[in-house]
Amino acid sequence: xVFMGGTGADIDGDIGRIPAGPGVAPLPxxxxxxxxxxxxxxxxxxxxxxxxxRALPPFEGAWALPGGRLGPAEGxxxxxxxxxxxxxxxxxxxxxxxxxxxxxxxxxPQGRVLATAYLGLVPADVDPVIPAxxxxxxxxxxxxxxxxxxxxxxxxxxxxxxxxSYTNIGFALAPPEFTMSELSRHYRAALGHDVAATNLxxxxxxxxxxxxxxxxxxxxxxxxxxxxxxxxxxxxLEITDAFAVLRPPAAPGGRDDVHTGAVPISxxxxx
Amino acid sequence: xVFMGGTGADIDGDIGRIPAGPGVAPLPxxxxxxxxxxxxxxxxxxxxxxxxxRALPPFEGAWALPGGRLGPAEGxxxxxxxxxxxxxxxxxxxxxxxxxxxxxxxxxPQGRVLATAYLGLVPADVDPVIPAxxxxxxxxxxxxxxxxxxxxxxxxxxxxxxxxSYTNIGFALAPPEFTMSELSRHYRAALGHDVAATNLxxxxxxxxxxxxxxxxxxxxxxxxxxxxxxxxxxxxLEITDAFAVLRPPAAPGGRDDVHTGAVPISxxxxx
DNA sequence: CCGAGTTTTGGCCTGCAAGGCATAAACTGG
DNA sequence: CCAGTTTATGCCTTGCAGGCCAAAACTCGG
Numbered sequence: 001x002v003f004m005g006g007t008g009a010d011i012d013g014d015i016g017r018i019p020a021g022p023g024v025a026p027l028p029x030x031x032x033x034x035x036x037x038x039x040x041x042x043x044x045x046x047x048x049x050x051x052x053x054r055a056l057p058p059f060e061g062a063w064a065l066p067g068g069r070l071g072p073a074e075g076x077x078x079x080x081x082x083x084x085x086x087x088x089x090x091x092x093x094x095x096x097x098x099x100x101x102x103x104x105x106x107x108x109p110q111g112r113v114l115a116t117a118y119l120g121l122v123p124a125d126v127d128p129v130i131p132a133x134x135x136x137x138x139x140x141x142x143x144x145x146x147x148x149x150x151x152x153x154x155x156x157x158x159x160x161x162x163x164x165s166y167t168n169i170g171f172a173l174a175p176p177e178f179t180m181s182e183l184s185r186h187y188r189a190a191l192g193h194d195v196a197a198t199n200l201x202x203x204x205x206x207x208x209x210x211x212x213x214x215x216x217x218x219x220x221x222x223x224x225x226x227x228x229x230x231x232x233x234x235x236x237l238e239i240t241d242a243f244a245v246l247r248p249p250a251a252p253g254g255r256d257d258v259h260t261g262a263v264p265i266s267x268x269x270x271x
Numbered sequence: 272x273v274f275m276g277g278t279g280a281d282i283d284g285d286i287g288r289i290p291a292g293p294g295v296a297p298l299p300x301x302x303x304x305x306x307x308x309x310x311x312x313x314x315x316x317x318x319x320x321x322x323x324x325r326a327l328p329p330f331e332g333a334w335a336l337p338g339g340r341l342g343p344a345e346g347x348x349x350x351x352x353x354x355x356x357x358x359x360x361x362x363x364x365x366x367x368x369x370x371x372x373x374x375x376x377x378x379x380p381q382g383r384v385l386a387t388a389y390l391g392l393v394p395a396d397v398d399p400v401i402p403a404x405x406x407x408x409x410x411x412x413x414x415x416x417x418x419x420x421x422x423x424x425x426x427x428x429x430x431x432x433x434x435x436s437y438t439n440i441g442f443a444l445a446p447p448e449f450t451m452s453e454l455s456r457h458y459r460a461a462l463g464h465d466v467a468a469t470n471l472x473x474x475x476x477x478x479x480x481x482x483x484x485x486x487x488x489x490x491x492x493x494x495x496x497x498x499x500x501x502x503x504x505x506x507x508l509e510i511t512d513a514f515a516v517l518r519p520p521a522a523p524g525g526r527d528d529v530h531t532g533a534v535p536i537s538x539x540x541x542x
Numbered sequence: 543c544c545g546a547g548t549t550t551t552g553g554c555c556t557g558c559a560a561g562g563c564a565t566a567a568a569c570t571g572g
Numbered sequence: 573c574c575a576g577t578t579t580a581t582g583c584c585t586t587g588c589a590g591g592c593c594a595a596a597a598c599t600c601g602g
Contacts (some may be wrong), residue, residue, distance in 0.1 A: 072383070165517045201580090202560080225567060225578050451550080495549025
């Protein structure tokens with residue numbers, strides 16, 4: 001049966017330990033707030049999202065985004081990382097940024113809950129240990145999902161796609177070192193269309209996003225010319241093509257008014 | 272005078288009537304939520320933002336963004352429009368979209384308040400009647416501001432600047448009809464650098480954003496060749512340059528996976 | 543009525559980034 | 573050593589952004 005303790009408790013993710021005792025008069029119409037994470041990774045050549053299977057109503061049996069209620073003294077980004085630590089090792093997260101906040105009055109069947117969604121990216125080389133009730137699903141072919149979480153996954157995909165074309169966000173998808181054909185496969189998975197390795201190499205090199213490591217792939221894989229190994233030069237989000245049009249008239253000197261929207265990631269959170 | 276009745280009246284400041292009385296056990300850490308609006312307009316050749324002067328602490332005398340507490344059954348976008356109706360006629364808003372949500376635990380001196388900021392745009396031809404306690408300030412030179420509102424204004428400016436170069440968002444800044452030199456002045460104000468009218472015309476025409484009305488300016492203004500009048504073809508946000516790079520390989524047919532982030536604006540809100 | 547000044551318009555040209563294509567390079571396996 | 577496979581490199585085309593200049597169209601003053 002369903003454990004129905006606390007106020008809006010068993011929202012998705014445990015809120016636990018918040019002293020919202022029963023018996024108290026119903027709270028004034030204050031919305032509670034949750035944070036959710038759209039964690040994406042390239043897995044088996046496809047863009048995958050980390051989902052959590054709900055064991056309790058509402059949406060029992062459906063899938064949902066990992067996340068949970070905002071703690072009393074937490075910042076939003078802080079809270080996502082804490083909640084995520086219960087599902088996946090936070091050190092695996094290469095990038096985290098805010099996506100959108102949804103607050104439709106009826107978005108949560110059990111009361112008013114606002115949700116701020118974040119986009120998290122996991123490099124393709126790590127395979128995080130995840131709990132039994134979570135799984136990776138193809139982001140292009142989602143299982144039945146509860147709440148408005150499917151829309152949030154879509155937001156995340158679109159954000160990622162857009163940023164792949166004008167930022168260095170690829171660093172958060174690719175392993176530390178990679179060949180160009182590997183990278184182009186990752187881009188293909190994320191963008192949903194073919195990406196020629198030749199052109200990708202030219203573009204990312206010119207933009208200064210990637211550089212050669214000097215080494216080549218260990219050789220002896222599949223009978224072809226050994227591929228050079230590349231790496232991303234920065235591991236933090238940078239805008240490398242801002243902006244294609246209506247730019248300031250040939251101003252020498254860098255532009256400083258770009259914003260990346262990234263949330264700093266502390267490597268080891270005291271979770 | 273300002274009509275100050277209703278629920279979410281006294282805008283963002285005091286938390287007021289939340290029964291967080293002394294003696295009572297401290298409320299469970301439920302944050303309250305407010306919505307704020309960064310309303311921008313080109314005024315006198317400069318990008319201006321609508322601010323509200325606080326009469327009460329905290330930040331008494333400082334300026335703040337219009338907005339206020341989220342109502343019990345309101346959606347977020349809905350709430351901004353309602354709150355904004357107290358400051359400016361909502362019919363003047365040509366565009367509204369969500370900017371960001373801030374939730375630092377200490378962002379509000381009087382308790383935990385999350386805030387979702389929206390970006391609103393007012394065409395240059397209207398001069399909304401605004402209450403006595405509000406005023407337009409140059410967005411590039413803000414007065415002392417309370418809370419984290421200055422950062423939100425900056426987010427709004429950056430968002431606008433970015434979208435000017437890959438969407439048709441100019442429709443929300445420009446009057447219904449305009450000459451190219453007018454429009455280039457508006458772009459200059461918003462972007463912060465010169466924009467050649469010749470080039471702007473070429474770019475916006477090619478992208479199908481604007482079209483000629485056929486008429487010319489009434490003539491007899493300042494002794495020059497009469498300027499042709501243009502208008503934006505759409506009055507809703509469209510992405511016209513998605514994306515400069517890493518696009519799908521010459522796929523005939525339009526792309527449908529673009530998202531604009533716009534909030535539908537109901538012309539007449541039952542405020 | 544004509545010429546000077548002003549503003550818009552359109553054409554021409556350049557530069558640059560994206561991306562397709564073909565060929566060369568480098569390796570494996572038989 | 574040759575065929576097959578994969579990567580790397582150079583060449584070329586295309587398209588857009590944007591600068592520049594001359595022509596067009598008007599006002600105003602003499």
